[in-house]
Amino acid sequence: MQKVSTAVIAAENISAWYGSNRAVIDISLGVNPGEVLALIGPSGCGKSTFLRCLNRMHEEIDHTRSEGRVLYKGEDIYSDDVDPVAVRSCIGMVFQKANPFPTMSVAENVAAGLRLRGGFSRSEIESRVEGALRKAALWEEVKNKLRAPGTSLSGGQQQRLCIARALAVQPEILLMDEPTSALDPISTGRIEELMTELKKSVTIIIVTHNMQQAARISDQTAFFLMGKLVEHGNTEQIFNSPTREETENYISGRFG
Amino acid sequence: MSKADAPRLPRIQRRRHFKSLMANAVIMTLAGFAILPLILVFSYIARSGFPALNLDFFYKLPAPAGETGGGMGNAILGSVAMVIMSGVMSIPPGLLCGLYVAEFSHQKLARLLRFVIDLMTGVPSIVIGLFAYAMLVVPLGGFSAWAGSAALGIIMMPIVSRTTEEILRLIPDQLRESGLALGLPRWKVLLRLIMRAGRSAIATGVFLAVARASGETAPLLFTSFNNQYWSKSLSEPIASLPVQIYTYAISPYEEWHRLAWAGSLILVTVVFAINLLSRLLLKRTSN
Numbered sequence: 001m002q003k004v005s006t007a008v009i010a011a012e013n014i015s016a017w018y019g020s021n022r023a024v025i026d027i028s029l030g031v032n033p034g035e036v037l038a039l040i041g042p043s044g045c046g047k048s049t050f051l052r053c054l055n056r057m058h059e060e061i062d063h064t065r066s067e068g069r070v071l072y073k074g075e076d077i078y079s080d081d082v083d084p085v086a087v088r089s090c091i092g093m094v095f096q097k098a099n100p101f102p103t104m105s106v107a108e109n110v111a112a113g114l115r116l117r118g119g120f121s122r123s124e125i126e127s128r129v130e131g132a133l134r135k136a137a138l139w140e141e142v143k144n145k146l147r148a149p150g151t152s153l154s155g156g157q158q159q160r161l162c163i164a165r166a167l168a169v170q171p172e173i174l175l176m177d178e179p180t181s182a183l184d185p186i187s188t189g190r191i192e193e194l195m196t197e198l199k200k201s202v203t204i205i206i207v208t209h210n211m212q213q214a215a216r217i218s219d220q221t222a223f224f225l226m227g228k229l230v231e232h233g234n235t236e237q238i239f240n241s242p243t244r245e246e247t248e249n250y251i252s253g254r255f256g
Numbered sequence: 257m258s259k260a261d262a263p264r265l266p267r268i269q270r271r272r273h274f275k276s277l278m279a280n281a282v283i284m285t286l287a288g289f290a291i292l293p294l295i296l297v298f299s300y301i302a303r304s305g306f307p308a309l310n311l312d313f314f315y316k317l318p319a320p321a322g323e324t325g326g327g328m329g330n331a332i333l334g335s336v337a338m339v340i341m342s343g344v345m346s347i348p349p350g351l352l353c354g355l356y357v358a359e360f361s362h363q364k365l366a367r368l369l370r371f372v373i374d375l376m377t378g379v380p381s382i383v384i385g386l387f388a389y390a391m392l393v394v395p396l397g398g399f400s401a402w403a404g405s406a407a408l409g410i411i412m413m414p415i416v417s418r419t420t421e422e423i424l425r426l427i428p429d430q431l432r433e434s435g436l437a438l439g440l441p442r443w444k445v446l447l448r449l450i451m452r453a454g455r456s457a458i459a460t461g462v463f464l465a466v467a468r469a470s471g472e473t474a475p476l477l478f479t480s481f482n483n484q485y486w487s488k489s490l491s492e493p494i495a496s497l498p499v500q501i502y503t504y505a506i507s508p509y510e511e512w513h514r515l516a517w518a519g520s521l522i523l524v525t526v527v528f529a530i531n532l533l534s535r536l537l538l539k540r541t542s543n
């Protein structure tokens with residue numbers, strides 16, 4: 001496959017279990033650098049689980065396991081000599097619900113990954129915090145309240161703060177699990193805008209239940225159904241001329 | 257709204273108003289009953305203890321029987337020293353134990369530890385004193401500040417562990433996941449993010465444990481015992497406020513009774529202050 005060879009991250013035959021329940025079934029899927037891949041599908045079809053397999057977060061839940069390979073720049077992140085901690089510092093994650101660290105200020109939140117990892121000078125941290133906040137399109141709004149508690153920001157700002165927090169450690173890939181599903185349309189729009197800017201420097205894989213959002217922001221779209229990958233292709237093609245009937249049904253809103 | 261309904265509204269409102277007044281009155285009365293013993297105890301102690309309080313009380317040694325004056329300087333210092341020592345011995349392991357039990361609850365060892373801690377919270381303090389006597393006083397050949405502190409520490413440890421555990425359980429998993437997703441090792445996530453997120457509530461638990469240890473008498477009776485003089489080393493018997501109060505209270509001397517009341521007043525005030533302070537801290541940080 002030509003796609004896999006150029007992909008910055010590619011899953012190969014990934015399956016994932018919760019106990020004996022197989023939530024992801026034999027999925028192979030890759031993204032090219034600088035592209036946005038959207039994962040769509042009805043709820044419970046394994047999008048989040050698949051996403052969490054891509055930075056080894058799935059294994060942090062008790063009684064789970066996975067099979068298959070995930071090649072990040074050609075190297076399998078599941079091979080025995082790879083430290084999951086190192087994997088996650090290259091492949092960051094933003095969650096559905098904004099969750100700033102509660103006892104930390106805006107600046108401390110963004111700096112948390114760097115501070116706790118250690119080895120960064122104060123000025124380096126400061127410039128990275130500003131850089132990350134700018135990339136998350138939040139700098140102008142918070143530059144005068146960097147010391148305010150992170151939780152004092154509005155919902156949309158908190159989510160962008162979480163994006164900044166993930167960006168500060170400078171991952172090459174950002175996994176986003178329904179990052180706007182809890183936000184109002186204006187905040188959602190702002191995050192969509194910043195994603196088109198972001199994809200110049202990071203590759204993004206985003207789970208979304210919002211068809212329009214997937215159509216607006218992604219280059220590639222993958223449609224999941226009951227743990228399986230049904231169809232994957234250019235976003236335009238998936239939305240305008242899907243090859244599979246299930247995809248068409250889902251996109252036209254006939255189920256899901 | 258029809259015309260007939262209109263005049264009825266105020267009556268309903270009046271009835272509601274009356275009901276809410278009644279409810280308030282009942283609640284206030286019950287609250288009064290709850291607070292009454294506290295007020296009675298404190299005012300009685302204050303009335304009996306205040307007259308014997310003066311500067312001497314805080315830094316002088318006890319006067320020999322029959323003489324007037326003297327103070328509880330050595331007992332105050334002894335209590336402060338033992339509470340600090342027991343805190344140093346019990347708070348760090350208590351915090352770690354609570355963290356372990358809360359965060360690794362799927363492990364057998366964690367569940368066992370939780371059970372043991374539950375049991376420990378229920379052990380009467382006199383039994384803990386006896387235990388420290390057998391394990392420390394007898395082998396070391398005498399009463400000592402060390403043994404007293406260890407006994408207090410054994411009382412504090414499960415309290416600190418339990419509160420830590422309960423607080424950490426309330427912290428959403430999302431926070432742990434966010435930390436891990438930043439590429440941080442689990443131990444850093446736990447010690448520097450999760451503990452930090454719960455720090456003010458955990459501090460409250462620590463304060464309560466300190467308050468509890470400050471007032472314990474039974475475990476000190478046969479561990480640190482008592483000392484009418486300044487202790488020269490931590491391996492000697494050492495005076496403490498609760499034991500000194502006990503000793504004076506059961507003595508036949510009027511003067512010592514007065515000092516016992518003064519000591520009680522100090523002890524109660526300190527314990528109240530610690531409790532109040534920890535609540536204030538919790539309130540301020542949770543806002």
Ligand SMILES: Nc1ncnc2c1ncn2[C@@H]1O[C@H](COP(=O)(O)OP(=O)(O)O)[C@@H](O)[C@H]1O
Nearest residue numbers: 018023041042043044045046047048049050061
């Ligand atoms: N923590 C969990 N424990 C057990 N089963 C889970 C857990 N999370 C998800 N599942 C199951 O895995 C399947 C896929 O879930 P998920 O990946 O969250 O779907 P999606 O993100 O597409 O809504 C569902 O059947 C769900 O019930």
Ligand SMILES: [Mg+2]
Nearest residue numbers: 047048049177
């Ligand atoms: Mg999901």
